[in-house]
Amino acid sequence: MIAVTTMKIEFEVNGKAVSADVEARTTLADCLRYDIGLTGTHVGCEHGVCGACTVIVNGAAARSCLMLAVQADGEKVTTVEGLSNDEALTPLQASFRKHHALQCGFCTPGMITTAHALLTHEPNADEERVRDVLSGNLCRCTGYISIVEAVLDARVAYGSKGE
């Protein structure tokens, strides 16, 4: 018989204060999806390899399946929903669409969050750097070429001065 206790956590998601009662074993991914109701963060492997669940924690890309929800207490979390608006696609999203950098769309939120975190810190990242960083996110549909092109093409929106 396993004793189950819950903890109340309070943190910031996409700029809004949220709180949740979670078991200590609840992953941040499950908390975001089922307690906070943001299902844009996808869970593809639950062991930190596929990268579909990538969110941004205090500015850095993190695998929400490898992080416990209680570890997010007091932190700032950004999900794909926080990088989107209803009016128009962001330049990064529009670049993904233009380059056909997604097919089934399941890995896409993780690609968007990973690319956003990269370009925010390194707007001049070159192709090799982009490939290296994206190599932590699996995509089964595209073969990656279009994703790399989309990210390179979006650099200008993050202040890249060009190569």
Place this chain on the structure above:
Amino acid sequence: MNTRPGNSLIGSPVERVEDLRFLRGKGTYVSDFSLPNQLHAVILRSPEAHGVIRRIDTSRARALPGVHAVITAADFGARPPHIPLRLQPLPELAPFHQPVLAFEKVRYVGEPLAVVLADTASIAEDALELIDVEIAALPAVTDRASAERGDSILFEPHGSNRALVWTATRGDAEAAFVKADVVLKERFHIQRHAAMFMEPRGFVADWNAETQRLKVWGAAKVAWTNRRILATAMGLEETAIDMVELDVGGGFGSRGEFYPEDFLIPAAARIAGRPVKWSEDRREHLMCANHARDIEINVEMALAKDGRILGLRGMCYSDNGAYLRTNGSVGPRNVAQFMSGPYKIENIHLQTTMLTTNKTPSGTYRGPGRFETDFARERLIDLAAKKLGMDRAEIRRKNLVADADMPYPLATIQPFESVTELDSGDYHAVFDRCLKEFGWDEKSALQGKLIDGRYHGIAVGSFIEGGAAGPKEDARLALETDGSLTVHLGSSAVGQGLETIMAQIAADSMEMSFDRIRVLHGSTTHVTEGYGSYHSRSTVMGGSAILLAAEKLKDKIRECAAARLGCSKDDVTIDAETVRFKTTSLTFAGLGAEPIEVEATFYNKKYTYAYGTQAAHVSVDVGTGHVRVHDYLSVEDVGRMINPLTLHGQAIGSIVQGLGGTFLEHLVYDANGQILTGSLADYLMPTASDFPNIRSITLELKPSPNNPLGAKGAGEGGIIPVGGIIANAVANALSHLGVEPMELPLSPPRVWALIDAARRAKR
């Protein structure tokens, strides 16, 4: 909107409508979908590969607070339902159908034993550990040798581990071998790997006891077929079940086939009287979703001195795993029927024996049987060229089927006879175009050359891609009262951009603007009957059904307009979403008080064959066995392209999957039948840094004569010749050592071992 000249959407690189929700995280995949009051299902799976079930005691699990039920085979009477074959449903394969829960015996690690229903998935997983299972282990059958030895048999009443033999024949193979100047005889092996789509499988099911109706969310690929299987297994009328397709995170042949969970989750909802939700985890996926490939190919090729291929004969052994799944025959039969590929080979006698083993059952994965058979054939052609002292391009030119020979019959397969023919194509033109674009002549200087510690090699090969499986597809078009068009379709989306493609076809055929079209598909609620998405069929079958329906709809619109305008329907013209008679006009909006609806069916008995040629330039590090792909080019003729943007994307993606299967992906078992590759850290797939140099060119040379679009099933095929071409390029790079790869994957340890063995042999 990007369009072709003449404003045609068909053929234009239209950006996808799906992207708008996927990019914002607003897609609804099945695990994103929940119902109030739902229970969570978790499945207990066999830890043993082979054994007799002595006892399953669920009492401790049922006592755990939060657990509502634990379902075992005993809940389904004397014999639980077994899953029939969807394709090639031969009665002699009935003994190998998989029960929905292990029945009397377990036959692979991961086979379902029980279903736990609890308030949360975590509680259900806790309960798994409280189920006491006693299995008397039997020796595991894990390879061809142990399967054939038969000292351990999966299905005792059958008497052996051989399930069935497929035979492909054409002409007189024996006579061809008597006449041959040169005969090559080789054994090839293609390793077990799998589709490995990114979104895990899942379902939400809801049983309404009052109306005796069932609704299942999470349907994919072949919803209507699966509804039929489910209805039979649950003792319901088909019409009492609605199957709903949500967003689908990749299929590649594997998702959407009827698995045990396709029955277990709906059945659990009926037993519990509450909605039930289930999502598999990746480890379950690796153990339970269809595996693929895993075949040994023993084949002989007969040739004349001038390089003409006279015949093929041989026996292949397919490791089908523990049961014959819904489409488990497709790969093994395709290996036999399609080994001749795009080449004119008149005399064929090829067989495939399907073996049962204590591994996860297998099914189709993109290019089923074709990836495997092309590996053997392209390798043999290069070996033949070497033996005859011929140029590798020249020997292929000599044997490619000529335009004038079309339609060209392929071998006929038995049992469950299938007769087919290559429909159209200029194979030589595409071959030469590929060599030219690749720079074959320039790159030829690199062959066997050592540059910075790596030996370089090149290779070229051709392939065919079958598509457009019949028998039919349905489309229902509704001109809504607001003047927009709703397309209801029997095809399914698996991530390929179906909504966009079908809207392009509908917009063109109705001469309407793209944003006035709404495409609804994949759910049984949309059309009476649908056949779904497999065998590269959606665009050809669904698209052709839309064309037919559009003609009917225009006719009906004219009829309605004629009544309103007081003229004969033949005098009504339609353009720009407006109907006109002389100077009077009415817009589509408000044309009728009710939506104007038609339904049409496209029937098709003939397959389409897209075809192409690919070329590769690799280099091999002889110190580590690592192979680098410097250039990979695919040139394919698809007859008619609907959307170059999406087709190009699928072509590249398909090639990279093929490179994964060539270099990385391998589902490994130990001698006890335990799967050793239980995570994505063990099962390696291509990443963004692996294969940056892939090119694809799509042509529209020869439209298919078999459908009104002229389109050929496409997007699947890039994967097909990859293994053979890469292995040939590696052999070319290492020709000074005489290395000849006969097995995949070409992982660094395997390539290094080949180099090491060749060096030792030379000493």
